[in-house]
Amino acid sequence: MFPQVTQLDLTGPAQVFARMPDTEVVYVWHRIEPVPTDAGFAMLPTAAFAGAGQADVLFVPGGKGSFDLFDDEVALGFVRTQAENARYVTSVCTGSFALGAAGLLTGRRATSHWGSLHLLAEFGAIPTSERVVRDGDVITGAGVSSGIDFALTLTAELFGDNVAKRIQLGIEYDPAPPFDAGSPARPDADPGEVARWIAGVDAARGPLVRRAAARLGR
Template sequence: MTEPLRIVSLLFPNVTQLDLTGPAQVFRHLPGTEHHLAWHTLDPVPTDAGFSIVPTTTIQDAPQADVLFVPGGQGAFELFDDAVALDFLRRQAPGARYVTSVCTGSFALGAAGLLDGRRATSHWGSLPLLEGLGAIPVAERVVRDGNVVTGAGVSSGIDFALTLAAEIFGPEVAKGVQLGIEYDPAPPFDAGAPGRPEANPAQVEATRASAAANRGPLVEKAAARLAERRAAAESAG
């Protein structure tokens, strides 16, 4: 019997729910696939949308992932101080076929030391800060560098999941899922990204400034920890 494809998503408080649930809706239609939501406990985890999501497993009991996935949200930055969660990512990554994220989930991967020298993307508001964690920021909706696949902000998660589905199962399977979930975007405004004709330049500037002020120091602290970890590893070696 063929082993199932195991997708393990790291769930955490203050996750942006669509970062997780958008890809999850794609994943559930893929053949022979298990999707595990891992956190410290099995208690409901609050999202940034005012409702909670229930984990299916704990970090300790989660199976080895074929696809390791980290969604984003402010909670991704709070993971910088969660040594257990970061160690979980470090342990899982070597055995995973794909190491992936959506939105600011890439910052958690970076804080775990998994994006060194890798091209990666994130939400446009925080994207430049990703360089501080060793990544090469790329302003594209889905970015692949080797076995690392990252999606940009929030709604990009569906594009990311369909891209991954095509990579693993083939384009026809991915197209069938896209049709089944009626993913046929036709937004009422052309304002969905910086530089689009109807995007508000003042909002773009304010969002980037807020990210730099509020998240920049957290990234600097995480980068310092990474440098200490590398130095310790070199000394031990």
């Protein structure tokens, strides 16, 4: 976790992770002190980088703060080190950009929020517009709410379909949105809003991504 994390990127998967059998979920940052989210409240890490053990599953959520990680070599170093021995390296939304900045997505299919997805190519990734994308031991989820889909997919991978179905039932994950505007491809999505969003992302985040990619020699 990190300052200005998109809280649902973290809490959606966390609700699923917390119901996995025989699983310990550890929330890690530089220090054990409140970390502000993008939703006006803070969350408390349960371990600092220095005290965190090796994860079986490394998970990086997204949000504005994921781009601030580009200049945080301690955080990126932690991600790289964990990824070396993790069974799965995973992310949701723009958490995939932290994986990219750590050099973990070269030649890999990966996804992110639709507004930023195209910029993943700067890290040598293969941007893939799907809800959940798996490429070997790398599993990435698209934007924000897709974190629950990602976490259920991971649950099925680790514990089987029946466990994933039980968790889905237990959290009553039965989405029925009032509008069909949840992605640019949906009929109720406003093309003008899509274009404005992507233009804003390119202006605000494009230079950050290109500088981070240049550090990797890309």
